[in-house]
Amino acid sequence: MVTKVAALAETVGVDRQSAEPVISVQSLVHRYEDRTALNGVSFDVRPAELFGLLGPNGSGKTTLFRILSTLMIPTSGRALVMGCDAAQDPSTLRRQIGVVFQAQSIDPKLTAYENLWHQGHLYGLKGSTLKRRVEEILTRVGLADRAKERVETFSGGMQRRIELAKGLLHHPGVLLLDEPTTGLDPGARRDLWQYLQILRDEEHVSVLVTTHLMEEAERCDRLAIMNEGNLVALGTPAELKSEIGGDVILLDAARDADSLAQHIRNRFHVATTVLGNQVRIEQEAGHRFVPDVVEAFPGEIQAISVSKPALEDVFIHRTGHKFWSENPDPDSHVVDKKEKKKRR
Amino acid sequence: MATQAATLARPMTPSSAGVILPAFTLWWREIVRFYRQPGRVIGVLASPLVFWLVLGSGFGNSLRSTDGTQQHYLDYFYPGTLILIVLFTSIFTMMSVIEDRKEGFLLSVLVAPVPRTAIVLGKVLGGTTLSAVQGLIFLIFAPFAGVHLHPVQVLLVAVVVFLVSFSLTALGFAIAWPMDSSQAFHGIVNLFLIPLWLLSGALFSLNGASGWIRAIMNLNPLTYGVEALRRLLYSTQDGTFVLKKDLATLVLFSLVMFGLALLMANRRSTKPAA
Numbered sequence: 001m002v003t004k005v006a007a008l009a010e011t012v013g014v015d016r017q018s019a020e021p022v023i024s025v026q027s028l029v030h031r032y033e034d035r036t037a038l039n040g041v042s043f044d045v046r047p048a049e050l051f052g053l054l055g056p057n058g059s060g061k062t063t064l065f066r067i068l069s070t071l072m073i074p075t076s077g078r079a080l081v082m083g084c085d086a087a088q089d090p091s092t093l094r095r096q097i098g099v100v101f102q103a104q105s106i107d108p109k110l111t112a113y114e115n116l117w118h119q120g121h122l123y124g125l126k127g128s129t130l131k132r133r134v135e136e137i138l139t140r141v142g143l144a145d146r147a148k149e150r151v152e153t154f155s156g157g158m159q160r161r162i163e164l165a166k167g168l169l170h171h172p173g174v175l176l177l178d179e180p181t182t183g184l185d186p187g188a189r190r191d192l193w194q195y196l197q198i199l200r201d202e203e204h205v206s207v208l209v210t211t212h213l214m215e216e217a218e219r220c221d222r223l224a225i226m227n228e229g230n231l232v233a234l235g236t237p238a239e240l241k242s243e244i245g246g247d248v249i250l251l252d253a254a255r256d257a258d259s260l261a262q263h264i265r266n267r268f269h270v271a272t273t274v275l276g277n278q279v280r281i282e283q284e285a286g287h288r289f290v291p292d293v294v295e296a297f298p299g300e301i302q303a304i305s306v307s308k309p310a311l312e313d314v315f316i317h318r319t320g321h322k323f324w325s326e327n328p329d330p331d332s333h334v335v336d337k338k339e340k341k342k343r344r
Numbered sequence: 345m346a347t348q349a350a351t352l353a354r355p356m357t358p359s360s361a362g363v364i365l366p367a368f369t370l371w372w373r374e375i376v377r378f379y380r381q382p383g384r385v386i387g388v389l390a391s392p393l394v395f396w397l398v399l400g401s402g403f404g405n406s407l408r409s410t411d412g413t414q415q416h417y418l419d420y421f422y423p424g425t426l427i428l429i430v431l432f433t434s435i436f437t438m439m440s441v442i443e444d445r446k447e448g449f450l451l452s453v454l455v456a457p458v459p460r461t462a463i464v465l466g467k468v469l470g471g472t473t474l475s476a477v478q479g480l481i482f483l484i485f486a487p488f489a490g491v492h493l494h495p496v497q498v499l500l501v502a503v504v505v506f507l508v509s510f511s512l513t514a515l516g517f518a519i520a521w522p523m524d525s526s527q528a529f530h531g532i533v534n535l536f537l538i539p540l541w542l543l544s545g546a547l548f549s550l551n552g553a554s555g556w557i558r559a560i561m562n563l564n565p566l567t568y569g570v571e572a573l574r575r576l577l578y579s580t581q582d583g584t585f586v587l588k589k590d591l592a593t594l595v596l597f598s599l600v601m602f603g604l605a606l607l608m609a610n611r612r613s614t615k616p617a618a
Binding site: 117 | 362365366369370372373376377380381447448449451452453454455456458459
């Protein structure tokens with residue numbers, strides 16, 4: 001399936017295709033002691049692209065993020081950033097990337113300026129060059145007037161902007177962000193995404209961002225959708241949605257969803273997916289199909305909805321289950337270690 | 345090629361940060377974080393004073409009465425107390441390694457092009473500075489222990505205090521690095537912190553100890569710190585030779601501990617870093 005997806009992606013985005021990939025992930029496998037987090041994932045990120053890594057918790061995206069940011073060595077396969085291997089040559093790679101972690105990395109006891117000043121030193125910037133750059137980036141994220149204030153007095157959105165400034169201070173060509181909008185209110189979320197788009201357009205920074213939010217994934221140029229360590233889809237949001245035939249129809253079964261699905265298949269010869277007590281059908285011109293199906297099974301359908309395909313439908317289409325499972329299956333213990341820690 | 349194009353477009357991408365600059369910045373951060381937390385400052389400044397008061401009024405009086413004119417045991421106890429203060433502060437400052445890991449700061453250092461040597465050096469020197477300063481504050485009380493120091497003596501004492509602080513901070517770093525909870529760190533450290541101190545000659549003399557205890561005391565690097573301080577503070581006869589041996593031992597201990605810390609920090613793993 002992975003190769004099929006990759007082949008599909010080859011045919012699109014012709015204008016950028018000629019350029020060398022900025023990030024190249026090649027058959028990446030990662031196993032923890034008790035489970036496989038990445039099961040042979042491959043994809044490329046092109047220059048000046050806003051690339052999203054979409055997946056539910058435990059899909060392997062945080063593991064992939066750790067490997068790309070040189071924090072972990074993969075079990076097998078390669079991860080290259082601007083031609084540098086993350087496992088073989090981490091120090092060269094580290095110079096090329098700016099990293100914004102999901103967890104806060106700024107120092108609350110220090111001022112905004114001090115946080116960035118220390119960060120600059122870690123990247124070999126110093127003196128007046130560093131001073132100028134810190135002022136420039138603080139202006140850029142709209143916090144120049146708060147430079148001398150301690151970060152602990154800032155709002156969540158402002159702290160995120162400092163995180164972003166930290167990641168961008170040394171002018172990286174590639175910016176990696178791990179669920180950067182966690183804990184932000186909708187306004188701050190929108191601001192951050194706008195800023196990522198500006199970065200891509202004006203400074204031609206390639207951005208790789210992980211997310212579990214569909215509305216964020218919609219804003220990416222291209223997406224890799226992950227599920228249980230596998231890449232299940234790759235392409236632009238529009239392409240991915242267009243592969244679903246027509247509309248998505250959801251039926252709430254009054255009694256038994258499985259038997260309802262069975263009956264619908266026999267009668268209309270369409271593919272169905274059962275999700276809990278819902279039957280899901282992909283059908284062109286859904287509005288014409290609805291009266292037929294309601295008429296055919298009186299009393300068996302409690303509610304019905306027709307919608308244009310969304311990214312979540314792509315996920316269901318490819319995996320056969322919901323993005324967020326309400327009734328956790330036995331596999332639901334498969335959660336990122338980080339998530340486990342948080343819960344404790 | 346993409347690499348080339350990107351470097352051309354971004355002339356500011358620095359080549360390498362080296363060791364000194366990142367180490368300096370991590371050291372300075374440690375100091376700033378210290379004085380911005382008033383509780384820690386009070387602790388560091390006041391604990392030598394409290395030690396002194398307990399030592400001076402409690403021990404001092406009771407021992408003076410039995411002994412008459414001299415303050416033998418108080419004299420004996422003074423270098424040991426100095427080491428005790430340095431020992432605790434050194435090791436426990438490295439709890440900041442665990443905090444840095446939890447707060448996420450360490451992650452951003454780990455993905456920066458900084459050699460691990462710089463990380464260890466910056467953190468360890470930060471902790472060393474704090475505990476050595478605390479030790480030297482205690483030295484201000486030396487005159488009350490009947491010790492009047494010559495500037496050269498003060499300098500040599502400072503060297504000993506620095507070496508003891510450095511080696512113990514490096515030990516603390518090595519213990520703290522793989523840990524993810526400060527409670528676990530407390531547990532492990534307490535396991536050998538007190539024995540290390542008790543068997544350093546701080547409380548009772550090497551000469552009075554029985555065979556195997558004596559062997560352990562001889563192996564305990566802190567023994568040489570206490571001995572060196574005692575020589576310096578009470579300038580006993582034939583001091584120079586022993587002092588050189590003590591200093592050499594402390595330097596060796598420092599190097600070994602720093603090496604251990606480096607070894608821990610240099611492990612790149614297939615497991616999550618945080």
